[in-house]
Amino acid sequence: MKKKSKEEIIESSIADSKNKDTQPDAPLKLIVNGKRLDGRRPDEIRPIKIEAGVLEKADGSAYVEFGDTHALAAVYGPREMHPRHLTEPQQAVLRVKYDMIPFSVSDRKRPGPDRRSIEISKVIREALEPVVFLKNYPKTVIDVFIEIVQADAGTRVAGLTAASVALADAGIAMSDMVASCTAGKVDGVVCVDIDGPEDNNGEADLPVALAPRTNSITLLQMDGQLTRKEYDQALTYAIDGCKKVYELQKEAIRKKYGQITQFNGRGEE
């Protein structure tokens, strides 16, 4: 029931945006009575689900859901680098591949890397590099594959959140985790963790990644326009969101490894 009502809201928002094309001055109603289309307050994140170690064959993996955005990350390595000439003699190379599965969006996405996914791969790699102890694994490569299974805005933050959990699951040395969340501006209101309709019809989008231990930002992008004041507000929201995500990341890892110290009941009558 809840799902259907959300679909209806999205339908009406699409109708609204069509309306906007014909009448440029018609205001969009993305926020009604201080509540967003899906009923969240501006400072509320979507329901987030994180699961560690979901893939059998990968050295480390994680699955993350930010509402209807679903991302899967797999880590392989440290392993021997191919082609050989790309190895770094003093440290490991981190390779990140972000990819959207063709059915992840409503218009089929042409498979394979494109300008957008190459850029997102690069920013995610640069968001992870400061925390990974690459010097511990000279002459090797650590491969991170991120697949977006379903997209509803915030795919890079969901992917990055998954990648960080997958790296920890693979037993790779890191000085910190990386938690990520977006903020944006919708209908003139600064909101955290914006979803698909808000992203398409909103005014700005600000993805942020945070290394929570040192409170350092490892990814910061902005699409759209914000005033200085709005930017400060959005950044505060995004960082708060990252901290909530961080708690969920820890919980996911504990869920997989937490009971490891206790007897799990096999091998005895």
Next chain:
Amino acid sequence: MTNMKLHKQNRELAIPGELLAEGDFLLGEGTFSEGGKIFANILGLVDTKEQFIKLIPLSGKYVPAPRDLVIGIVEDIAFSSWSIDVNSPYKGILGVANATERFIDIQSEDLSKIYDMGDVVLAKVINVSQSMQVGLTMRDRGLYKLRGGRMISISPTRVPRVIGKKGTMVQMLKNATNCKIVVGQNGRIWIDGENPNIAIEAIKLIEAEAHTQGLTERVKIFLEKKTNKKIAEVPLIEDTVQQRGEME
């Protein structure tokens, strides 16, 4: 002694970046310090005793260290050496000088007659250079080519548990199953003898429950049930080849 404070209990799970302790600890594997504070580097279980603190890793690849006993597979034969896969990101090099007790004349001898591609060898790491060149040797007692038997792979992080304190766990497995068992630090285990299936099942049990309390007792019960014989207390006999098992 004065300004030492633990933020995590012994055997508690630590996630990369989490604060473990403060003060003058001696840091072991999986830890790093910053501004007088000690943080976790990897995902692992806290292991602390007096002034020592380290993490027991729960996942990760095998990284060769000197004096490790490893089970390798011959991958390639070069002019005067063999290249050995040791289940690690780094491949091992076995030079002719370290391959056998006798002298090998590379001019007249065919190296594939000694160790051929696909052969499984028990070797020891002699040195690991800064550029991660892994030197192996087979010139030591108890190092030989493994013929027959079976080989299984487990996570290298579980190897200390399979070996047990002073090798008690493998000793128990050997006695119970009448098998020759060789455990490589790289997670490869070679088994040959009467009841290899029971031994393999027991090893899988150890791998699955590696970090649980009272594991030895449960493995003992498991073996007694499977082999229908009583297992005596295992005397602490050092293995012929020195193995790096658990710390006391």
